[in-house]
Amino acid sequence: MPLRRSVLILVFVGLFTPAVVSGVIQYFQLHQEIRSHFWGDKARLENILVYGTQELLWNFDQESALKLVESVMTDHRVRRVVIAEPDGTVFLERASPLADSPLAVTDAQSILHDGGVIGTLRLTMDPISDYAAIGKQLLPMVAGLLLQLVLSLVLIYVFLNRQFLLPVKRLEEQSSRLANQALDKEYTWETPNELGKLGSSLEVTRRSLRVYRDNLEALVQERTAELQAANRELEAFSYSVSHDLQAPLRAIDGYATAVEEDFAAVLPPAAQDYLRKLRRGVNRMSSLISDLLALSRVTRSPMRRVEVDLAILADQVIAELREAEPAREVDFWCERPLTVVVDPGLMKAALRNLLGNAWKYTSKTEGARIRLTSSGGTRPIFTVDDNGAGFSMQDVSKLFQAFQRLHDASDYPGNGIGLALVQRVVTRHGGQIWAEGEPGRGARFSFWLGTPLGEKTGEEGL
Ligand SMILES: Nc1ncnc2c1ncn2[C@@H]1O[C@H](COP(=O)(O)OP(=O)(O)OP(=O)(O)O)[C@@H](O)[C@H]1O
Ligand SMILES: [Mg+2]
Numbered sequence: 158m159p160l161r162r163s164v165l166i167l168v169f170v171g172l173f174t175p176a177v178v179s180g181v182i183q184y185f186q187l188h189q190e191i192r193s194h195f196w197g198d199k200a201r202l203e204n205i206l207v208y209g210t211q212e213l214l215w216n217f218d219q220e221s222a223l224k225l226v227e228s229v230m231t232d233h234r235v236r237r238v239v240i241a242e243p244d245g246t247v248f249l250e251r252a253s254p255l256a257d258s259p260l261a262v263t264d265a266q267s268i269l270h271d272g273g274v275i276g277t278l279r280l281t282m283d284p285i286s287d288y289a290a291i292g293k294q295l296l297p298m299v300a301g302l303l304l305q306l307v308l309s310l311v312l313i314y315v316f317l318n319r320q321f322l323l324p325v326k327r328l329e330e331q332s333s334r335l336a337n338q339a340l341d342k343e344y345t346w347e348t349p350n351e352l353g354k355l356g357s358s359l360e361v362t363r364r365s366l367r368v369y370r371d372n373l374e375a376l377v378q379e380r381t382a383e384l385q386a387a388n389r390e391l392e393a394f395s396y397s398v399s400h401d402l403q404a405p406l407r408a409i410d411g412y413a414t415a416v417e418e419d420f421a422a423v424l425p426p427a428a429q430d431y432l433r434k435l436r437r438g439v440n441r442m443s444s445l446i447s448d449l450l451a452l453s454r455v456t457r458s459p460m461r462r463v464e465v466d467l468a469i470l471a472d473q474v475i476a477e478l479r480e481a482e483p484a485r486e487v488d489f490w491c492e493r494p495l496t497v498v499v500d501p502g503l504m505k506a507a508l509r510n511l512l513g514n515a516w517k518y519t520s521k522t523e524g525a526r527i528r529l530t531s532s533g534g535t536r537p538i539f540t541v542d543d544n545g546a547g548f549s550m551q552d553v554s555k556l557f558q559a560f561q562r563l564h565d566a567s568d569y570p571g572n573g574i575g576l577a578l579v580q581r582v583v584t585r586h587g588g589q590i591w592a593e594g595e596p597g598r599g600a601r602f603s604f605w606l607g608t609p610l611g612e613k614t615g616e617e618g619l
Contacts, residue, residue: 191288203280227251260283471512537605542599591604
């Protein structure tokens, strides 16, 4: 319910209830007063009639008795007067035309003379006209109350409106403008009360927000440019470092080979062993550098999206793997076609790592099996799963970090770069990748790609 209506209802109820209660009390007091007044008058008239007709009844002076009765009947509340002798014979009776009103009350009184009963007086009186008088008095009373009510209502409403409702409305307006970030209109608050203070603090907030908003855009642009520059610098640096490290390594390897070959006859077996170890270290370092280069190429190379069948790319990768290890028997199954719009080079590198991992980590499994499936739909989820060594879900957060490995190099060789590269490829396609596994029961890598088939992409040339 709006505040204005609630306040109106509150003020109305607050004023109306005491007015009604005091009106009802006044009405009952008036009613009580009129009743006791009526009964007093009735007793007085009965006395007049009883004592006034004593002698007249005794002397059978009907004429004088009638005069007395008629003078009493000038009071319009008197409806009927009956004077009867002890044997019931009516000595005198006078009645007004409205004698049988339902509110009329009749009392009988004995008329005495010298201690003996000489007759009975029955006086009927009707209080209706007294009640009518209440009605007449009530009307101005109610009108006065209503006037008082309306006046108070108007005065209280005007006061509340000025002091409370209008400032609250302004506050509401001001805070919803703040919420909608319309920060240009200034508010001045002169009211010294709590609402005024609240309004002034909203105004201070508006000013700070405006300053903040004006600076934010520039700040974001500045920071983005700084970040992009830092990123570019970092990538160029790691690329050139990796690239430049290859040349001295090749030299070390070349000289070590030369020493090994040219001085084989003079070198003691221990020195030859050291040389072999030295060349193994050099080769390992060279392979690490190649992987690093491949990883940085994933982010640096421009994107070129075309429609590709993932199943065909997977077949090519599996063929390469079979060629490298013809002795292995691995059951590969793939759903087809798996049409996607991707960069074929990057996607093949990603599949080479995913399927290469599945191939590698099933090398100690009997009946090795690798599958590539799709959930279908407009934005399919592709899954590569195998029944190989698997991994513990406790370490799942490490999987996609460069150089993080969950298996020992003596069991399964590798540098720990492959999945970091796969994640970069998927991210560059606007998608996401995640993994599930269980030690000894295999692993499952699922990913989706950002641009579904048929949608345009704005990433070309990145
Ligand atoms: N299919 C899989 N089954 C079990 N573990 C896996 C599987 N794929 C990856 N892992 C775990 O995740 C780790 C990281 O994988 P990633 O491909 O990045 O590195 P790698 O295969 O060890 O080395 P690289 O790919 O650089 O030759 C692996 O060392 C392995 O412990
Ligand atoms: Mg790998």
